[in-house]
Amino acid sequence: MTQEQQRLQDTTTHLIPWKKFGPYLTERQWGTVREDYSPDGNAWDYVSHDMARSKAYRWGEEGLGGISDDQQLLCFSVALWNGVDKQLKERLFGLTNGQGNHGEDVKELYYYLDSTPTHSYMKMLYKYPQRKFPYRKLIEANARRSRQEPEFELLDTGVFDKSRYFDVFVEYAKAGPEDILIKVTVHNRGPKRATVQVLPQLWFRNTWSWEYGAKRPHMHQSQPGAVHAEHPLLGHYHLYCDDAPRLLFCDNDTNGARLYGQPAEAEGHYFKDGINDFVVEGDEEAINPEQTGTKAAAQYVLSVGAGEARTVRLRLSQPWQDAPFADFDHLFWTRQQEANEFYDCLQESLPAEAGADARNVQRQAFAGMLWSKQYYYYDVSKWLDGDQAGENVSGDYRRRGRNSNWRHLYNADIISMPDKWEYPWYAAWDLAFHCVPLAMVDAEFAKNQLRLLVQDRYMHPSGQLPAYEWNLNDVNPPVHAWATWRVYKMDAKLNDGRGDRAFLESVFHKLALNFTWWVNRKDRDERNIFEGGFLGLDNIGVFDRSAPLPTGGKIEQSDGTSWMAMFALNMMRMALELAKTNPVYQEMAGKFFEHFLYIADAMTRGGDGRFNLWDEEDGFYYDVLHTPDGARTRLKVRSIVGLIPLFAVEVIDEELLNSMPEFTERARWLIDNRPHLAQLVSRWQEPGKGARHLLGLLRRSRLKRLLARMLDETEFLADYGIRALSRYHQEHPYIFSTAEADFTVQYVPGEAESSMFGGNSNWRGPIWFPINYLIVESLQRYFFYYDNKFKVECPTGSGNYLNLQEVAMELASRLTKILLKDEKGRRPAFGQDELLQTDPNFKDYLLFHEYFHGDDGHGLGANHQTGWTGLIVRLLQQRAYS
Structure with missing residues (x-):
């Protein structure tokens, strides 16, 4: 048993809280439904990216490469300043749903490189331009582009030309469950010496502005380079900053003067954006000279030579440390080695010929999944009614509007997110897919995720599962039972065949209620023909199935x-x-x-x-x-x-x-x-x-006919998997005519060219990992019955006949090569971007996109949706056994 496996076991059996701190900050709290108290439900505009630095959030916190405790009371993240930007880089920037020519879209370069399941070691990379960050250019260029044009990306702005950027690696290593070593290493990739400010930030989530009499926590400088943080629920923590930098303090309170034109608060009040205003604008009055508040930052000004690196060390600890950095380097090295041992053990089944690249892809996929955990807090009843104090008020619109029939829903848990910037909220069917690869590294966490959605404070009394916060009433494909059975079997295999029957039984009973909800609500005429509505597949229908x-x-x-x-x-x-x-x-x-x-x-x-x-x-x-x-x-x-x-x-x-x-x-x-x-x-x-x-x-004859279409390269079968829509419809669009309009479905291998459903929900042919994964798995089950007695032509018309297991492995191979290097060392997911394909500081860092181009395989949609694209870890493992 590796040390990380022992920590996992201790977490479960001895209740040692190794997971108390983790990457539980979201990457975008602004623009979410939870923070929307507008009269019209326009969440993107109610709290914008520009407002975010000045507004205290109600329901959660965001940060760059950050961590928090499992109730998100105490938060830590990294802020940066290159000396030319008009604001600190303390959160990720992206386009709102109305700004992007294909909907919402993060416009940053960041990568999750490593994590163990207890987060005893974690590593991520953020690429920070030395030039002025092109906020306006990104907004304006995308506004000029039509749906028929590709998105204008950060790399297209030229801001990374001549390698004038910093690679900022953020690493964490736990000396104990509540004793965390932090290392920020800045590499200057440019040709000249450059200066950057690194500002590690520690703050309390604002829990005191919404209810009368709530107690405010407190931070202060306890000694040079050290912050003492005291919270009525958490107790005492200490942040030690190596080399005793200057400490800056303000409060995590809304700057009403900047946002709403309110009169300035009483003298001595320092707002959430105080550290930003001090560093960027030189406003000495924005920070508290008494070195106290609810938000603090350590100010490191680093001059980094061309090709050189500088490192900042910190330690966040509950117990007092007399010599916080004496054993720092040894502990860090130890946790890195333990992470290597954990993944070496996990990847033993990958064959030698899979090579280092397959191991790197799999490990980064696991890292993306583990970094995508988020503390998700949403009390719908309280959200609908508004707060006792503060600006979050309610009204008739809110009480009758979005999610108003989900008053029972109360979420305050660590949940696996699809993408913590573009989808920083759980989705019922996404989460089911996440749990299958997560079970490979942390079966208990996977089981707990599946339990969550069927708990009384999640599941509707009618038996419906919540879809996602934008519309909890929407209908996702019912894959929770499939995931429950798969995770149960995987967990049993890890435990010498002993399955967790208590888990299976508890989820089964709740899913029986959910099954009954489907039967009662979605079989309108009681004829066993179902009308699910959205079902995650609005991308390929003639009509919007969620609307009349x-x-x-x-x-x-x-x-x-x-x-x-x-x-x-x-x-x-x-x-x-x-x-x-x-x-x-x-x-x-x-x-x-x-x-x-x-x-x-x-x-x-x-x-x-x-x-x-x-x-x-x-x-x-x-x-x-x-x-x-x-x-x-x-x-x-x-x-x-x-x-x-x-x-x-x-x-x-x-x-x-x-x-x-x-x-x-x-x-x-x-x-x-x-x-x-x-x-x-x-x-x-x-x-x-x-x-x-x-x-x-499917009877044998129908199965054969269906597979003949699916495996036809002129229809569904692409070099990189199964397309969502047959390529037949490229030249032969399907047209349905009514008296009012013609409705057309035409194959488009990449982004949508239609705005029928709004936002970026109009895909017409890309490759999706979850659907492809279910196809692979289904073919394997058919093979389990037919063995070699059933063969089909693959590809159709090739004269090459394969059994269904061989077909499944052929599809798995096509899917995995999207992210793997080909014989020329190029990854199809990177498309034609030469920097990503060839630069040594880019080519081995992976992005796990939401979906992939139906013809050439390059990545599209949300670019950190490791959740279901993380299924590649299973496909790589399955190929090992083929």
Whole structure:
């Protein structure tokens, strides 16, 4: 057992709080729903990037490369100043949804390079220009660009030309759970000596401005270069700053004079932006000369020669340290070695031929996932009603508006975020995908994440899971059961086959409520045809499925119905597992088995037996538009909506069936007495390899036809995975005409060219890791049943026949090579950018984009969405076993 594994075990079994401090600051608190108290719900404008330095936040804190405790009461991050910017670089800059030509978009270069699961060692990199940061140029250039043009990026501004920038590495190493060593190393990559100010900042989250009588915490200089921080809940902490720099103090309070034109506060009050105003504007009155407040910074002025580096050392500790830097370097080296040992152990299964690059990609993917934890605080009832004190007031609009039917929701937890700048809030289906790779390094954390969303203070009393803060009512694909079962199995494998049944059982019961919510709310006509609405796939539909249809009526969804079939099989499989020790679950397994059969029947014969979702002529599944006049029309868009039926597949061993007499009897009764259902289920009565039984929506013939389309390089199969939309629609767009307008779906491999759904929610063909991952996994399950008896042409028309495991590994290979170096040392994800591809200070630092170009594989969308793109860690591991 490595030292990091021991720390993980101690965290769980001995309750040693190794995770009390971690990277729990968000990267963007401004522009979020939580901080929006506007009368019209315009979150992006209510608190802007420019306002952020002066406004005390209500619900959380942000910072550059920062950490906090697990209740985000005490925060630490790094601020920088190059001597020419008009403000400190203490938060990441990006475009709002209305400013970007493809929606919101962070415009910075930063990388998460390393982290252990207890955060005993962490490392990140921020690239800081020596020239003036081009805020205005980025806004104006993107405003001039249309949706048909690429985004104007930071590298396009020329601010990094001639390598005139600093590489700022921020590292943390824990001497103990509440004793953290901090190292900030600045490399001058430019040709000349340059000066930079490094300002490590320590502050308390403002918890005292919102309720009358709340006690204010306190910081003061205790000795030269040392800050004493005292909080009524946390107790005492000390920040030691090597070389005794000047300490600057102010308060984490809103500067009402700057933001709202309010009269200046009483003399002696120092606002949140005081340190900024002192450093940038030379305003001596902005900081407290008494060396006290609720926010402090250490001022280091570093002159760094060309090609040289300077390091700043600090230590944040609860216990007093007489000699804080005596053992600093040795402890840091020790934690780095322990991190290496942890990942060396984890990566033992990667074959030698995978090489150092694959290990680097996997380790940085883990780092991105672990750095993307965030303290997420949102009390909807309090948010709707407003606060006792302060400027956060309420009104009739708020009480009736966004999220007003989620008053029960109270979140105050460490949660895995999709992207802490672009998506600094949890999303139900994103989180499910995150938990699968997270379980490889910290199964307890993954299990706890899955537990969170089904807790009473998250799940709606109706059984609905919260989607995301912009609209908690929205509907995400029901993948929570799939993730729960996968994490359970992964955890059992790590524990010599001993599964955590308490975890499985507790989540299963809550998911049974969620399943019932879907059945009651999304099967409008009780025909087992589901209308999920958004389902994460608004990118490829003819209409906005979350809004009333322009034709009236409804859409019978291939994807919504298939997700529910998958959900039913996931629940059945969990019930069978629980029935091994408690036979009562056999009845529940039978219920979900029966529900799956009725969904399969509806998918095949239509909800009323007249018009189904399968098109025999095309060999594909389509959505069906049902209009008020009773007419039904297949919306013949070849998209991943038609591939999702692949995901509803399960294989059961004969041995398991023999041990479940009540379930087996129920299954046989259904098959004997409902023959129209039995004939729909693939090979249930014909055991395959090793006497296994197959449950799936696709019979052999349909599976073959669907895969022929999916593996066709003129349609779905790209060099880098499966496209979201068939390339057939590039030359043959699908057009649906109404009396008012024509609705067109056309293949676009990259960013959207339409604004139908607003923002950046209009993708028309890129490659998505989560959908591709589910395809790979589903093919593996089909192979588990068919073995080598079922082969398909891959690619279609090539004459090369592969079994389904080989097809799965071919897809995994295509996906992973997006981020891996090719034979020329280039990464497809970096596109044509020569700096990223060839510069030694760029080429081995990875970004994990939200999605990837459908033809050339370059990265698009949010560029730190390691959450679901982090699935690459599993794909790399699976390739090792192929």
